[in-house]
Amino acid sequence: MKTYLKSKLSMRQYELLRMAAFEFKRWKCRVTAPKKFATELKQLQLGSGARPLKHWLNVDMIGSDLNLDIATGSLPFADNQFDVIVSQHVIEHLTLEDEFLPLLKECHRSLSEGGVIWLSTPDLEKVARSYVDHKNEDMITDRQQRIPDWNMGSIPSQHFMNDIFHQQLEHRNLFDLELLTWCLTEAGFKNVQRTDEKDLVEAHPEIPMRNDDYQSIYVRATK
Numbered sequence: 001m002k003t004y005l006k007s008k009l010s011m012r013q014y015e016l017l018r019m020a021a022f023e024f025k026r027w028k029c030r031v032t033a034p035k036k037f038a039t040e041l042k043q044l045q046l047g048s049g050a051r052p053l054k055h056w057l058n059v060d061m062i063g064s065d066l067n068l069d070i071a072t073g074s075l076p077f078a079d080n081q082f083d084v085i086v087s088q089h090v091i092e093h094l095t096l097e098d099e100f101l102p103l104l105k106e107c108h109r110s111l112s113e114g115g116v117i118w119l120s121t122p123d124l125e126k127v128a129r130s131y132v133d134h135k136n137e138d139m140i141t142d143r144q145q146r147i148p149d150w151n152m153g154s155i156p157s158q159h160f161m162n163d164i165f166h167q168q169l170e171h172r173n174l175f176d177l178e179l180l181t182w183c184l185t186e187a188g189f190k191n192v193q194r195t196d197e198k199d200l201v202e203a204h205p206e207i208p209m210r211n212d213d214y215q216s217i218y219v220r221a222t223k
């Protein structure tokens, strides 16, 4: 289906169709999602995708334990419900003011006192530094090691930067530590720290490695 559509549509039309499909999924979640959701689970994963975690409540738009649009400004959970919230490579899909900040405030409300939030996302600073120092060739090598059948053909390497900024219209923002710290603090979080994937997996060994420190920023903050 994907190959057929790509052969019939221009790249721009194909991207717009994907965005329309994404918006349709979000709309479907909005009309079907429960207003309140009670759970015994204490660990929440936002945007679980193909990586659901056992003994966690895995939330995504489709095929998860609880299908939700996490960008509506409200989450259906009780105050202080969770001890930990993890979200890997999801927040770059949200607009900052209308979607990400309200989500963080809801995460803060839903976490217990002392509860921890872990976020990872492409690192604006690493990507920009890689462009200046290596025209992104180092990041291309890193991605090829992680995704062997991915390549950019003969396009010059700096196009990687365009790709990571828009990812076929899916990405809305990249973050560095300062911007993420501001967002988390604005939502009420304390002790925002840069961390890495090793720390996250040591704290929660059930989380499979993405091996993506090279291009990602990981942060941890507490309520």
Ligand SMILES: C[S@@+](CC[C@H](N)C(=O)[O-])C[C@H]1O[C@@H](n2cnc3c(N)ncnc32)[C@H](O)[C@@H]1O
Binding pocket: 026, 046, 047, 048, 049, 050, 051, 059, 060, 061, 062, 068, 069, 070, 071, 087, 088, 089, 090, 093, 210
């Ligand atoms: C790049 S994938 C990352 C998946 C997984 N966390 C991982 O590390 O492999 C981004 C995920 O975020 C989900 N997502 C994006 N926007 C969302 C929204 N508004 N509500 C719920 N899920 C969303 C997508 O459906 C997708 O599964």
